[in-house]
Amino acid sequence: MSTDFERSDNEHRPPLGATRPATAAPLIVTPTFVSRVDDTPRGERPQDAGASKSRHGHEVHFPNWRPGALALEGDPNLAFEHWDEYWRKVHGPKFAWDEPGSSSQRVLRYDQVHRIASGPSSLFPPPYRAMVGDDGQLPADPEKHVPPLRRPRWDGFAYIAYADEDDIRKTLGQEKFDQRIVADEQVAFRTVTREITREYIIVPSARHRDPVSVVRIHMRAPGLSREEFQHRLLGEHAALVLDQPATRDLVRRYAQLHNIGSTQKDPEGSRIDAVSVFSFASLNDAEDYLVSSDHRAIDASEKALQGEGSEWWTAINYSVINRLENEVATWQLPQQP
Template sequence: MTPSVGPFPVYHRKKAGGHPAARFFFSYLPMPSLHPSAAADNELTDNRHRPPVRTEYRTTDAPLIVTPTFLTRADNTPRAERTMDPGSTKGRHGEGIENPDAEPAEIALEANPNLAYEHWDEYWRKVHGPKFAYEEPGTDNEPVLRYDQVHRFAGGPSSYFRPPYKAMITADKKLVSDPYAQVPAYQRPRFDGFAYIAYAAEADIQKVLKQPQYDKRIIADEQTAFRLVTREIAREYILLPSPQHRDPLSLVKIHYRRPELSREEFQQRLLGPHAALVLAQPATHTYVRRYAQLHNIGSTQQPDPEGNPIDAVSVLCFASVNDVEDYLATDDYQAIEADEATFIDLARSEFWTGLNYSVINRLLPELATRR
């Protein structure tokens, strides 16, 4: 039988070798599953790297190190509208396309612009995700404790079009008769999603990513699927843990500080008084299933022009889109946003909603971070 997370976990305490900050990890042995799966025996699937197939888990209350890798998709958007990494948006013969809008038929990922978004979204989850989780002979990716993909979708709440959504009416309270003349402009957020990858220590990032599988073949895959990838490193603080880590939706809030604050001052304010305010709101405990902050502490490579300026990210998880909408419409959230305006540059910052896909998860149960 394949194992699944059961209600009565067994813990075996052991020291976290090589990670003194982590204090202790625990082995977590789930209860047997009543739902066997052939995916458990297939080394090519990513199912074997997460529940219910994986058989041993670890957990910690120390801050984890995260690479919150924000990205944009490979498509025919003009370079002037969206920045491009050198060598990205590969053509059909392996070369980076300098001006994808001038030659969209050459884009390797999808030559038909009408299918570009859908094909990219499918490729990231169903092709790139399993490639990242797979271990080539000689590769060790066990230091990757968690790898989630968060795919932004336009129908979810964003800072550019926020709930509550209202019917468009005339002065006599009838629906507008010329909707073709009153279509709201679409404002696209800066990124299309992010890869949320967690490690126990910063040294583990290079330990994994310098292996040929990642340094060569995963990078080549990134350059096929994405036009830009940020490289920031963050310290993760879990304020509301998600015991099963299977929440379907995330509200992703990308924060830039007000100019009078240093990054350290900003992060202290975010983690201290502001987090306390968020957690003090009854609506938070009604709607939010998980709340984490990611504090920028550097980058894995330079230059990182899009990742470096990000001071922190807040990630709040929900059970449904309606829960996100209803939370943002509450008076409690208005109090949260009023506090944000006192130390966050709201004109530069943005939020959007994404679908969560868990590709690797070796952390169970998730614990609140020791502070």
């Protein structure tokens, strides 16, 4: 007899058919940013209490000293691959599985958004140019010219949508989520945020299955209140984005997630004032958009609003749960704060 773990994921996955009609009312999203479990020293990346568990269920307090003790993967050479596979193929189905006495039915959408190092980021944006000297030739000693890796703060995020805040409490308050899903997070992640945001869809997706996203994490500039920053981001900035021909040609979906609270004491995630998610049909389309003259105007507008700690990066989208019909825009010019 097969076990639950061995049975097909499709056998347990909640229905993928739409169960909620399109609505112009903004949904509530918990953008759950994560950093992967690895052997990075604690001084270089924060680590939640109880996270980075050993095979005996205890926190590995100094994973750079004892990487072999990590439950997910003890070989640092395999750590990233094992983590990326685990998040998508093991943790996602666990979240979606309705064990006896639990239900994920209040989750309207759950996408995993995995950052990819080969995609553009604010720390290594396109265009990418050949490494040549004054003579126009490539270096004969490339081993001496390898650029250092500049890693963004986060390795991805879970895009989880609900109809309202009460649905968040009713879902996460269940024993399955409060205990077993959190325990699984402590195996796979060093840090997990869980902010509460209001989702404004500015460019609706036609299919809900756009494969590539550019995720922009916004920290407001000094002197701006969160309310003023969000008002300007959704008002003048969104209007500028929509006005660019490259947006109409290349962007498949554009949403802003405005921070309105948190489900936990969360010093990392609480610093995030908003998140913008631009989705594309391909990685090439994303790069074409980022090198366009239209995007230079968008980037300048964004930089005028945000401050230190902001970052952006590219990710692959994986759909785990989708109970939504085709999207409609929920964006409108907000009232003055």
